[in-house]
Amino acid sequence: MAGFGSSAEPCPCGGERYATCCEPFHLGTALPETAEQLMRSRYSAFSRNLIDYLIETHPSPEPLTERRRALKASNRGVRWTRLRISASEAGGPADLSGTVTFEAHYRQAGQTHVLRECSRFGREGAVAGGRWLYLAAEA
Numbered sequence: 001m002a003g004f005g006s007s008a009e010p011c012p013c014g015g016e017r018y019a020t021c022c023e024p025f026h027l028g029t030a031l032p033e034t035a036e037q038l039m040r041s042r043y044s045a046f047s048r049n050l051i052d053y054l055i056e057t058h059p060s061p062e063p064l065t066e067r068r069r070a071l072k073a074s075n076r077g078v079r080w081t082r083l084r085i086s087a088s089e090a091g092g093p094a095d096l097s098g099t100v101t102f103e104a105h106y107r108q109a110g111q112t113h114v115l116r117e118c119s120r121f122g123r124e125g126a127v128a129g130g131r132w133l134y135l136a137a138e139a
Ligand SMILES: [Zn+2]
Pocket: 011, 012, 013, 014, 015, 018, 021, 022, 023, 040, 041, 044
């Protein structure tokens, strides 16, 4: 994959440039302002195998070592190829929660797969100004 890891290349989430799209969130130099931005940055983190970012943005009672092991295992051999967001509800700068419905396309073992999910997001501590977190997939 030519240029993989370069900040100048397109963002995995579909943004024009990684450096001005999801990279600042991955580096911790900026926080997503909307639930959709967090969702996009999590997709890009899967694409770049940034396991710690996935853990930081999704609270869970599971032990850290187990979470890291499970995420690494689930992402092994997966090539994330495309993200399509079909709907966003709330999740804006003034909201405390929101949902994002998306399709994430990936290749694994020579097959193309599509993950469809409506993800629920909320602010840390459920307070204004709290960072956006991925909470759960809606049923
Ligand atoms: Zn992006």
